[in-house]
Amino acid sequence: xxxxxxxxxxxxxxxxxxxxxxxxxxxxxxxxxxxxxxxxxxxxxxxxxxxxxxxxxxxxxxxxxxxxxxxxxxxxxxxxxxxxxxxxxxxxxxxxxxxxxxxxxxxxxxxxxxxxxxxxxxxxxxxxxxxxxxxxxxxxxxxxxxxxxxxxxxxxxxxxxxxxxxxxxxxxxxxxxxx
Numbered sequence: 001x002x003x004x005x006x007x008x009x010x011x012x013x014x015x016x017x018x019x020x021x022x023x024x025x026x027x028x029x030x031x032x033x034x035x036x037x038x039x040x041x042x043x044x045x046x047x048x049x050x051x052x053x054x055x056x057x058x059x060x061x062x063x064x065x066x067x068x069x070x071x072x073x074x075x076x077x078x079x080x081x082x083x084x085x086x087x088x089x090x091x092x093x094x095x096x097x098x099x100x101x102x103x104x105x106x107x108x109x110x111x112x113x114x115x116x117x118x119x120x121x122x123x124x125x126x127x128x129x130x131x132x133x134x135x136x137x138x139x140x141x142x143x144x145x146x147x148x149x150x151x152x153x154x155x156x157x158x159x160x161x162x163x164x165x166x167x168x169x170x171x172x173x174x175x176x177x178x179x
């Protein structure tokens with residue numbers, strides 16, 4: 001079973017700021033959310049815990065699982081470039097993401113989805129038939145993209161509809177799973 005966790009709250013989440021690679025560690029609420037998540041997942045024995053390289057995702061995975069975390073850059077947050085840290089209310093969007101014609105340095109959304117899908121494909125090939133319990137810790141964008149891997153790309157291509165709230169998780173199973 002795949003447990004897809006979104007990191008707990010940070011001060012930028014609380015302030016309504018876009019949070020990319022310049023993001024902050026968990027705040028007190030985020031730590032509490034991760035501890036609550038640990039209680040919700042207490043009956044699960046995780047075989048693997050894999051996280052985005054961002055501190056907030058690593059903290060959440062460590063607290064929630066109580067296990068060492070493997071870091072994989074393919075789970076990193078979508079690079080928001082110049083939009084990183086801006087308040088949502090200040091940002092000009094192109095669909096669900098900041099407009100790349102305005103904000104320089106943004107990651108290409110197709111490239112983002114390809115890297116997350118490639119990670120998931122590799123994970124499925126390696127562990128899909130093993131019945132392993134795997135915790136993946138990431139961000140609004142990565143939890144949404146992982147959801148799209150399992151549920152399919154929405155017609156409007158807005159993968160954020162599959163995202164989890166801060167400190168929440170969703171479960172998925174590989175189609176080839178032995179369970």
